[in-house]
Amino acid sequence: MAQRVRVQNFGVSRDGIGAGAEQTLERPFGHVDPMQLMAWAFTTASFPGMENPEGSRGIEDYLTRDFAHGIGAEIMGRHKFGPQRGAWTDDGWRGWWGEEPPFHTPVVVLTHHEREPLQVGETTFHFVSGTPEEALALARELAGGLDVRIGGGVSTVRQFLDADLIDDMHVAIAPLEYGEGLKLWDSPEDLAGRFTIEKVTAPSGVEHCFLWR
């Protein structure tokens, strides 16, 4: 089937917040606690990088285990890669994920400061500036016919939504409210008309929202 551009397992609160603005090395999601926002995913058997044979194998495991299937490249914002700002320094940073990142594909990192690619385990990070369209053209090529994941964070997903480049989204709406932070949307209905929208509430209390076109 034709190559698609997908957002997978993206967690937001009921008020649409996916992360805090004040990212630090210690708090990659700022005041938002990812262990709380994404609790539903961490308890499944198949969350990438946290596989657990004792984990749940219900509907939410289908969502986490689908992560790598059919994906040939990811695009992420610079803040998903690391907490640095401005020009790169020789600080030895290799991403948040240790020596075996869960991507196992080329990753395009959006940045205003280009640099040489960095290979970590089976993942190669390519640092590129340019428009979302340009980054996507590169990612499509790197993906070798497979789909492209828009991996976040919030601003990156917003950028690709605003440029109307996304085909599929799975957003997990946790039963939490943060009030402030980086906002994906007021509600999924913001995107009505552009996407078919389907919602299913899991026993975890999380509302899984699927959007496709």
Place this chain on the structure above:
Amino acid sequence: MAQRVRVQNFGVSRDGIGAGAEQTLERPFGHVDPMQLMAWAFTTASFPGMENPEGSRGIEDYLTRDFAHGIGAEIMGRHKFGPQRGAWTDDGWRGWWGEEPPFHTPVVVLTHHEREPLQVGETTFHFVSGTPEEALALARELAGGLDVRIGGGVSTVRQFLDADLIDDMHVAIAPLEYGEGLKLWDSPEDLAGRFTIEKVTAPSGVEHCFLWR
């Protein structure tokens, strides 16, 4: 992760009927209409052998697209393979699926009448008699470390449940009642205690039931 034995996308009515007893060449499911019982699956983008780019990409597409992932072999009953009974005749039957069956793995067909393996497309059918335990031992070996699917029909799934050989089940309970036919269960609660049970109702009206241990 350890090799598991799984039932996937198995359709039954609210009263637990998965097929009629009176199978014929024209009606593989007897009085049960699979297009009705499994309607939820046929409208997704990814149902194996019926892929459709215009299909739905919500929660039920995750269920159909998971079909092949991590599976190294299937076990099926003889009636899933064909409508014949008794000794095999030289009738040229190669299964219901044409020249490219959707399995793409070795398939173990349970029969009282052994015969030589049959290759159709990327699928090889092995015809074996013996206990469920013996068939599973062969399928585990053929699966090369991947999971084994118990593909049905109803009697085959029951046999493997009765022998306590199944680790994971996804059963799709359609909003239909048939009254009579081949029965998987009275309700999923028949298996409470042996499995963790989770249920999620999709917008299609189908109740997806996940059981794992």
